Amino acid sequence: MSDTRIITGNEAAALAVKLVEPNVIAAYPITPQTSLAEKLSTFVEGGELRAEYVRVEGEHSALTVCISASTVGARVFTATSSNGLLYMHEQIHWAAGSRLPIVMCCVNRGVGAPWSIFNDQQDSFSQRDTGWIQIYCRDNQEIIDTIIQAYRIAEAVYIPVMVCYDGFVLSHTMMPVEIPDYGKVREFLPPYKPSVDISPENPVTVNPVFFPWRRENAEGVLCDGYMEKRYKLQDALLKSTDTIEEVSTAYGQAFGRDHGGLLWEHMTDDAEIVIVGMGSIAAEATVAADSLRKEGIRAGVVGIRVFRPFPRKAIATALKKAKVIVVFEKCMSYGCDGGVSSDIKSALYGTGIEAPMHNYIAGLGGRDVKARELADAVKETITRIDSGTEENETTWLNCHTG
Amino acid sequence: MEQRDKYISGICTPAIGEAGKTGDWSDLKPVIDHSKCIPETKGKAACFLCWLYCPDGVVTMSIPVEIDLDYCKGCGICAEECPPNAIRMVRKVECDE
Ligand code: SF4
Numbered sequence: 197m198s199d200t201r202i203i204t205g206n207e208a209a210a211l212a213v214k215l216v217e218p219n220v221i222a223a224y225p226i227t228p229q230t231s232l233a234e235k236l237s238t239f240v241e242g243g244e245l246r247a248e249y250v251r252v253e254g255e256h257s258a259l260t261v262c263i264s265a266s267t268v269g270a271r272v273f274t275a276t277s278s279n280g281l282l283y284m285h286e287q288i289h290w291a292a293g294s295r296l297p298i299v300m301c302c303v304n305r306g307v308g309a310p311w312s313i314f315n316d317q318q319d320s321f322s323q324r325d326t327g328w329i330q331i332y333c334r335d336n337q338e339i340i341d342t343i344i345q346a347y348r349i350a351e352a353v354y355i356p357v358m359v360c361y362d363g364f365v366l367s368h369t370m371m372p373v374e375i376p377d378y379g380k381v382r383e384f385l386p387p388y389k390p391s392v393d394i395s396p397e398n399p400v401t402v403n404p405v406f407f408p409w410r411r412e413n414a415e416g417v418l419c420d421g422y423m424e425k426r427y428k429l430q431d432a433l434l435k436s437t438d439t440i441e442e443v444s445t446a447y448g449q450a451f452g453r454d455h456g457g458l459l460w461e462h463m464t465d466d467a468e469i470v471i472v473g474m475g476s477i478a479a480e481a482t483v484a485a486d487s488l489r490k491e492g493i494r495a496g497v498v499g500i501r502v503f504r505p506f507p508r509k510a511i512a513t514a515l516k517k518a519k520v521i522v523v524f525e526k527c528m529s530y531g532c533d534g535g536v537s538s539d540i541k542s543a544l545y546g547t548g549i550e551a552p553m554h555n556y557i558a559g560l561g562g563r564d565v566k567a568r569e570l571a572d573a574v575k576e577t578i579t580r581i582d583s584g585t586e587e588n589e590t591t592w593l594n595c596h597t598g
Numbered sequence: 599m600e601q602r603d604k605y606i607s608g609i610c611t612p613a614i615g616e617a618g619k620t621g622d623w624s625d626l627k628p629v630i631d632h633s634k635c636i637p638e639t640k641g642k643a644a645c646f647l648c649w650l651y652c653p654d655g656v657v658t659m660s661i662p663v664e665i666d667l668d669y670c671k672g673c674g675i676c677a678e679e680c681p682p683n684a685i686r687m688v689r690k691v692e693c694d695e
């Protein structure tokens with residue numbers, strides 16, 4: 197019998213973590229992640245989860261605890277949001293450079309200043325270039341399933357995974373979620389084996405200074421310089437797309453739910469207008485696409501699930517037939533453009549796809565984005581294109597200044 | 599075939615000189631006046647403050663006290679700490695001349 201409960205995104209995440217049985221959890225509470233950290237500490241305190249919960253004085257330490265524990269072979273978990281994630285920044289790079297399969301939830305929230313406790317994706321977007329895999333979830337079922345997948349991915353490719361989901365929109369909203377079976381999770385997720393066994397019998401030096409050049413070590417072995425090590429991270433990240441897709445398929449076979457490996461599509465087969473989004477805004481866009489179809493506009497949706505490594509090929513394939521591309525996004529590369537749309541443009545360069553692309557910055561700091569508003573924006577885009585505007589400046593949806 | 603690094607991350611086998619002979623980075627080198635050194639004058643284990651304070655661990659706790667100049671960074675802490683001022687920091691170029 198399946199176990200389906202009506203729970204929040206944070207509860208779904210907590211139950212996933214309980215199922216993967218980490219050895220060490222270190223997290224510092226921050227809105228909107230708080231109820232996730234609370235739930236996990238309750239599990240540990242009540243003996244339901246046999247893990248060490250390390251109480252730390254801040255997020256930098258939380259990730260540092262995870263880095264240390266993961267280095268010596270522990271499965272670890274942490275979670276944070278917004279400025280907490282930014283406070284980790286140095287160690288986020290460190291975790292990826294150390295090739296540690298840490299899994300972290302980022303419950304997406306806008307970053308200060310000015311303060312906002314509400315949702316957008318600027319926090320995890322600003323950690324885009326740290327060498328982590330980033331996966332964005334669109335509903336609570338996907339959260340629980342993705343966290344379990346994240347461990348299998350991370351521990352296969354030795355790259356940390358950030359599982360991102362929208363604060364409040366998902367973290368505090370209740371939905372029916374099917375809880376995966378404990379025994380099946382054990383089968384799906386083998387125990388974690390660190391890339392190097394560190395023990396008193398096999399002492400190693402971890403992360404000493406690396407030099408610009410390659411050199412022989414004391415035993416005459418030719419060792420990487422800094423650049424080789426960084427190249428290996430990039431190489432592994434690019435190759436991890438295969439692993440991510442395999443794990444998604446395997447999960448679908450084992451649990452009956454495949455949320456799409458790198459991205460998912462909604463009615464794109466015959467779509468002329470393709471809406472692209474990441475996380476819950478993409479789910480909202482499916483409602484918009486359905487209503488546009490009722491008005492005779494052939495719209496479809498591409499939901500980006502994996503933002504890093506950026507699925508260039510999959511994106512180009514999904515957008516091949518689009519006549520117009522409309523991107524809705526909750527993150528901004530200030531002084532440039534929306535983060536998602538810039539990456540899509542770079543993925544399309546040289547592919548021959550020349551559909552006009554309009555992008556909308558939407559829902560920053562928790563501003564509500566309704567399906568109707570997305571549909572209206574799409575219609576506005578069509579009007580603009582019909583009147584000869586091929587590409588236009590980024591539009592900030594529902595933003596009124598002056 | 600040359601042996602290649604097997605690690606994916608910045609891990610290496612602990613060994614003396616893992617980072618190469620770092621001693622040649624320094625401008626100064628410590629020179630011991632053994633006639634002033636306490637364990638040597640007393641003929642028994644004593645003092646060894648140079649051994650204790652050396653941040654690079656390149657001083658031996660032995661009679662006579664020895665410094666491995668292949669890895670000494672020339673910081674001068676040993677000379678600063680030595681109670682009878684038995685260690686003097688000397689410019690390497692001057693030594694060469
Ligand atoms: S100069 Fe510095 S590194 Fe060299 S022996 Fe003295 S204390 Fe050690």
Ligand code: SF4
Pocket residue numbers: 630634635636637644645646647648649663676679680681682683684685
């Ligand atoms: S600190 Fe000076 S006196 Fe003491 S052992 Fe070292 S060299 Fe000798």
